[in-house]
Amino acid sequence: MNLYIKLALRYLSGRKLRTALTTLAILFGVLVIFGMNTFMPTFVQAFQTQMMAVAGQIDVTITHKTGEAFDPGVLEKVRQVEGVKVATGSLERLINLPADYFDHAPNLPDRVNAVLLKGIDPDLARQMIVFNVVEGRFLQPDDPSAAVITRSLAREVGVGVGDTLSLPTAIGIADLKIVGLLPERALPGNEEVLVTLAEAQRLLNMPGKINLIDINLDTLEEARRAEIQQRILTAVGDAYKIGALESGSEILTNIRNAQMIFNLMGFLALLMGGFIIFNTFRTIVAERRRDIGMLRALGANRATIRGLILTEGLIQGVVGTVAGLVFGYLFGWLLLQLIVPVGQQYLNIKVGLPAVSPSLVLVSSIMGIGVTVLAGLLPAQSAARVTPLEALRPSVGQVSLKRLTGFSFWSGVVLMVLGVAILISGQAAWLGIGAIFFVGALILMAPALINPIAVLFGNLLALLFARQGTAQLAEGNLSRQPGRATVTASTTMIAMAVVIMMASVLSSVTLTFIHVLEKSLGSDFLIMPPTVAVWGSNTGAAPELAQKLREIPGVELVSTLRFAGSQMNGVAVGLLGVDPRAYRQLDALSFSAGDPESAYRALENERAIIINGVLAAAAGIHLGDEITLLTPTGQQVYRVVGIATDYLNAKTTTGYISQQNLAVDFGRNEDVFYQVNLKSGADQAAVEAAITQLLKSYPQFKLFSGKRYVEENKRLLDVVLLSMYAMAAFLAIPSLIAMVNTLAIGVIERTREIGMLRAVGATRRQIRTVILSEALILSAIGTSFGILAGLYMGYMAVKAFEGMGFPMMYLFPASGILAAIAIGILFGALAATVPARQAARLNVVEALRYE
Amino acid sequence: MQPIVSTQDLTKVYGHGATAVHALRGINLAIQPGEFVAVMGPSGCGKSTLLHLIGGLDRPTSGKVMIEGEDLTRLNDDQVTALRRRKMGFVFQFFNLIPVLNALENAALPMILDGMRPNEAYQRAREWLERVGLGPRLTHRPSELSGGEQQRVAIARALASEPSIILADEPTGNLDSRASEEIAMLLRQISSEWGRTILLVTHDPRIAAYADRIVFLKDGQIVDETIMESRNGDEVSAVVGKMKEIGD
Amino acid sequence: MSVRNAILGLLSQRNRYGYELLQAFQAMAGGRETWDLKPAQIYTTLLRLKESGLIAEDETCSSELPEKRRYAITAAGREELKRWFETPVRVEPQRDEFFLKLMLALATGQADPRRLIYIQRASLFQELHRLSTLRMELDPSTSLAHILLLDQAVMHLEADLRWLDMIEARLEEVRKQPIPEPEHRPRGRPQKIAK
Structure with a gap:
């Protein structure tokens, strides 16, 4: 086996939990992006198949661009176009049926949710389409309350020739007498109920209107057909288009919006995963300085070291991505299963399996793996800079860190100023970049700020543990290792920022929606379609x-x-x-x-x-x-x-x-x-x-009491919010665990020091306090930065929603901040618990021997 | 005969100005093929720095390091790395082994890094591990080996790539006296039986006494040098033979 | 003293002839190189022990020749042996020639003290190297006793080398201090001088 892969696998499996968590972040991002995008094309395809089927044997169909009905006068214009053989106008409308309309059995799923009521000119229509009447007769020009349906619909509904079919229409329940049956419907799409044009106009309360013109041309020659089509369009004007009515386009838009939001979520998750991996790799490189130095001494060149770290990233990226693709497929499939009832109800679409296009797999893979590798790039670079001497002398390289601290601090300040300026300017389009600036600024400034902040919190803790004198020690430990402290604190920061941002957005969304909901639907009764x-x-x-x-x-x-x-x-x-x-x-x-x-x-x-x-x-x-x-x-x-x-x-x-x-x-x-x-x-x-x-x-129609409906909707909203909180947790939990991880590593790395403390007479209790203090100081730093970053990001997100046109009210996430502080303390303490106990229990001699 | 290693006015200064530390001040040292040289001196005398410079792990402030006639100081990082890979075997005090690889894989590592076919590399690593007495522990991870055994793996690793010289930096510094003695004897054996060139840095006279030549370093300079007169083998075995006779 | 007690110890194992005792002693002490004991010394010691009543001659096979006589330990002998076992061995303070050499070099300026150190060190290392080589020839699974004895010598050499290192490190300080001189205290018989 290749050395890179072997080493990477061994190192990864040596830290199973950490590996799993970092991989999980990638998995989640890929899952969302891939899942949403497999689902979408399937749905659109099903949708288009239906459109095609509707078009049937007709050469050209003309509709109004708005989808609305129009005056039959247009028909004349079409007929005058040279090359048009037959043109006929019809009025069709999808009729959504209330639940259990035909079967009256609430337990059974409805097999017919909607029918297409189509008013046609019987004579002209027969010139274009061959209607094979299998039983009874076809419609006649003057044939009130008569309908022709397919045998399959008749069977589903349980009617035959001579029976009555009742449909809800604009003028109330309409009773139609079935005069004939057509063969079973073989194509996807809704079952049709054919009536005469006049009858349809009456039932739909659209007297004298048509909404569809079907045209047959006098040639089969492609070029000429295109030419004729062009002439028809010129004749009818640009308010019309070629193509069937897209009664489902609204639902399509809704789904597209959802897809966009999900893609955004997925991207966010990927970024999050990227950051976690970045942090993990920084820790890994710090942890393995000696191993890396040893490899260098043994003859591994810089490229080999870089390759080793990148391979580790690549493996995680590939595993995360592949798992993400698999779970994403399942996710897409699950979504389709959820959407199938909707699809059948409104569009009578038969939805197949999620569509997996090679390009989607490619794009998702590139994104998933790319983010991982990209995140590993900087740490790999710094790993490659480890000199072989560092395997032998641990203290090298401290000086350069200090110099770097000053530089990064000032670039951080510049970014921070830019971020705040953007926030103040209120340019919605720039807010996203502003947020990146802001977070970047915090990360860059963190090393320089760790010292004073550690002193500050150290003093605070010193007051708490006044008699033990351990807080100073903890604080000293942190300011001595600003690099490691920064890694840990910035992980915490990101975790907290996500929590606060989610809290801001969710509380603002909740507030806004409940407000709008109560305002919009505050009447006593609602009668709803x-x-x-x-x-x-x-x-x-x-x-x-x-x-x-x-x-x-x-x-x-x-x-x-x-x-x-x-x-x-x-x-x-x-x-x-x-x-x-x-x-x-x-x-x-x-x-x-x-x-x-x-x-x-x-x-x-x-x-x-x-x-x-x-x-x-x-x-x-x-x-x-x-x-x-x-x-x-x-x-x-x-x-x-x-x-x-x-x-x-x-x-x-x-x-x-x-x-x-x-x-x-x-x-x-x-x-x-x-x-x-x-x-x-x-x-x-x-x-x-x-x-x-x-x-x-x-x-x-259905009657609702206004209050009840609002309540119901609030409950629905709660469910939606809950799922969003779940999403937030999905994003936040890996980073929280990453934070615990880095904190724990910080303790493990200092085993020797702890042993010394024990040797010079520190009690187990004091050791625990030192480690706890350290973890608390770190999480306090991370949390306070995280709250700042989160507030900015939350505000930005709310603004972004506003920019998208939702009437958002920004709610300062006071409870979110409290929650973040609580989580910060809790996780800080949690992160310290296990290592603190281990450290306290450590055998002094063994600890001193630890290297 | 061309020396394996020779240094010319090798100087290393850490820091600048008033805080400058002169770790080495003009070292001239030549190591002949097959020689076992120990560098001794009090801590801070620059002996480790010397080894690092010879090993290409660090760059001198001035002076030259020649490895088989090639000037190390003129090579770039990758070239030095390649040279290290092919011509030098390292044994250090700590962290000698990669923790996630087993004994065999660790010993084969430099050869694999050098692009040798894994099968061949493992074959050679196995032979050397057997020679240093670790035949039965090939698949153990470092954490499952004693300090002495880990150091043996490191030595096998240093030997397996057939380097021109073995550089050992306090190889017994972390071991108890019995394991130290065994490692020292192993180094002696490597030199006398297998004819390898060894540069050993140590502060333990007992370990240094196994070498053919001891170089004393103080304040970054060579202050003395002792060449051991080995009693010829016959005499030694005669003494031993007599002792056995008495013992019986 | 130790030869006397060693004979008591060897006799406490079993009764032995004089020559047998000589051989056993040398084997145990690390060979003729380490402790070259003359047969005469054995026999005088045996005689003295017999007179003190610590050992007795084995009457069953008595002979005129001293090497053919067999000896056995007496109760008093066992008592004496026990006392020896329980008394720690006193280490005598070293009379070190090198130290004298160094002091004289410092006092007279006739030789470079550093040079003395290097020469001495080289010699010690040479000895150490010799012993190490010797030690390598021994098989620890059968000759451990010998190895331990060699180790004693090795460690003494090691100690000496460390001591040299220390002298080297503090040579300048020693140089600055006055050379130990005899105290000018009135000695002998002052009355005579007065006369």
């Missing part, structure tokens, strides 16, 4: 329902949300139509810019829009800007009158406009979400009963 994450897939209800709700005695206010998709400079925007007056009364929006009063008034009186932070950040929009929204009828200019966020839409790019404008520009008037407030003194139970009764014909 199956999903609030993907508005576009919800089947709403026509305005009559809201009207009926208002008529219930005891109801004071009914505020509704309507939805339309749009686009702005290529950024997808979800538009929510609100009734400005009612919505103002609920005060559901938390404004971060603009005045609520004037904003709502503007919404009422003009083409005005309130956008949320995510949109503002994503599209770079400011208060008072005029933005151009793509509508089915062309482009419309809206003025931004406020930047505000509500709970439900905090994560997606969203704008709020008046329902009036939504109807005019986007032709949508179905309500998808209701908030109901009661008159004071109204009979809550009676109102609830009345609403429940009303909703019987609208099974797509």
Whole structure:
């Protein structure tokens, strides 16, 4: 076996725990990055497969860029394009079904979660697609309340020709008579329910609208087809695009956001791992100076030594990365399993195994191994500088450290000034670099600061252990070895910084979300569609329902949300139509810019829009800007009158406009979400009963008491926070253990000295106190630096969230600081316990002989 | 005959100005092939510094170190390292062995570092370990060996690469007197039976007495030199024979 | 004294002839080189022991020739042997010629004291080297007694070498101090001088 590998493996296995911990850090980073990225393509692929399947035998499909319905007049333009053989307009809409809609069995998983209601022109459609009716007949041009479904859907739902299929629609429950069956559906995607165009327009409350044009061309020749497509696009204008409706694009965006956050987490974990490895290797090099010197004396040149240390790093990197890939795959698979129900529910996507592309494996490996090797580079370099003489004379090299201390101190000061300047300037984009500067500054300044701080804490401890005179000894030990003390303290610092940062972010996020949650959903009753994450897939209800709700005695206010998709400079925007007056009364929006009063008034009186932070950040929009929204009828200019966020839409790019404008520009008037407030003194139970009764014909909606929903969401938030705390722990625990490790090494290295103390009459108790004091001083230094760094990083992270458009409120993590101090003391003491006991129990003679 | 090692006006100064310490002041020393030379002197006399300079572990302030006619002071770090690997075998007082490697691997280390095929290196290391009496302990780690045994491994390691000279720095400094005596005898054996050149630094007269020549160092200078007149082998065995006879 | 007690000890093992005693003594003491005992000395000692009643002649095989006489230890002899065992051996302070040489060199300035040290050291090392070489020839598994005896000599040499080192290190200090001179104290018979 190669000497490098053999030595590296032996050394690594000599310190199993340390090796495991450092490797774990790499593993975690690779896991997150790899896992997330195997999951994503699989999902997207499944998604696209569905799109392809929908396209079927049709040559070209035209939709509006916003995904909204448009006037059938466009169809004429298409038909006039030379080369178009047939063109037909249809109106289709995914109908999400409430749970247990067909099987009424809560225990069984629902096999049909959503169907695609498709209104077609029977004659024209048959010219394009061959509909093989296997039973009954096909639709006829004038065929009200008739539907054709596939045999597979019929079997799942348990109906046949002549039976009735009831679906929740915008105008309430619609009963459709099944007139014919098509062959079983072989392609992925949702089951379709075919009705006539007129019927679809009626059921979806979109009279005279279509949202899809299917076109067949008169040629199969590629070049000509492309040419014709181009002509079609020119004819219909740039508000339209070729391609099917992407009803799931919102969910895709959500997942993309999550992926980004996870990638960030993974990267952070990798950096963390890199730092831990860096520290471990610094310790390793310090520990093995004599071994290295010996190897040098025996004829190993600098390159060999560098190679040895790097090989150790490489092995850890490779093991960590490979394990990270394996666990990452499992992680991705697990995520897919979690997402499958969602996928089936909204998109009827059959999700396969996580996709592992060679390039992803390569990139993940390069990142994992690269970080490790990079982290090992500096220590390897310093190992290579160890002279053979150091195997024989331990005291060489102290002088150079002192000189270095001065240099690094001043570069640290410069970095610190830069970091603080960035913080004060408030430039969000620079905050990340500022944080790196800040941490770097602390690490650089640490060696020079160790002395005075050690003296300070030493004096403090001296007061505590006044009679034993051991604290001075501990302090002396530390200031004598600033290098080692720095390594230990900076490990602690990073650990603490992570804890404090997480505490800052999490407490701020919690505060913000609970605030927004209570504000947004603070009404007495909520009537909710199956999903609030993907508005576009919800089947709403026509305005009559809201009207009926208002008529219930005891109801004071009914505020509704309507939805339309749009686009702005290529950024997808979800538009929510609100009734400005009612919505103002609920005060559901938390404004971060603009005045609520004037904003709502503007919404009422003009083409005005309130956008949320995510949109503002994503599209770079400011208060008072005029933005151009793509509508089915062309482009419309809206003025931004406020930047505000509500709970439900905090994560997606969203704008709020008046329902009036939504109807005019986007032709949508179905309500998808209701908030109901009661008159004071109204009979809550009676109102609830009345609403429940009303909703019987609208099974797509669910009634919630506002309070209960908020509670439920808080619980949900708690779960999310808990998992985030788990993540934080995942990041912090390895570094805490690394800290224990370095502290322990510090003690082990001084075995001989301890033996001498014992020999000259120090009691076991005094020895324990010396070591405990030393560990406490170290962790105190690390903790105080860590708190500083953590506060900066936390503030930075909150700012970064704000920069991403979330309305963050910064909460000073007082409890986090207390926790960090407690953890610092606890781990400091813990780190000292084992070595202190060992040291105290040490046989004096053996200790003196220890080398 | 060309000496294995020769130094010319070798000087080493640590520090500058008022705090300067003159560890060596113009040492001229030549070691002939097959010689067993001990350097003695009180602590701080510069004897270890001399060994370090000859071993290329440290650089002289002035003067030359010639190893088989090659000037060590003119070589760069890698060249010195390579030279050390091929021409010198080291035995130190402490930390002689790499703790994570077993006796065999430790003994084979310089040869493997030199790029020899592992099988060959192990074969040679094994032969030498057997010669120094460690045949049964090849796979023991240093922590499982006694101090004397560790030093034997170090000696086998120094010998296995067939170096021109063996440099031993207080090899018995950490051993009890019995183990010290055994190591000293082993060094003597290496010199007389296997014809190796040895430079030994020690402060123990008993160990130094095994050498062919003793060089006395004081304050960084050679102050005296004694060449041992070995009684011829016949005489020695005659004495021993007589003693045995009496004993019976 | 020690020859007398050694004979008592050897006789306490078993009865022996005079010549046998001589050989046993030399083997035990480390050979003729270390302690060359003349036969005559043995016989005079035996005679004295017999007169003191510490040993007795073995009557069963008495002979006229002294080497053919066999001796046995008496009760008084055993008593004497026991006393010897229990008394520590007194080490006599060394009368060191080298020291004298060194002092004279210092006093007279006729020789370089440092040179004296080097010459003496070389000689001691030479002796040490000789003994070490000798020691290497011995097999520790059979001749340990001899090795230990050699070790005694080695260690004495070692001590002397250390002592030389110490003198060398402190030579300058000694030089600065006055050379020991006889005290000018009135001696002998002052009355005679007065006469």
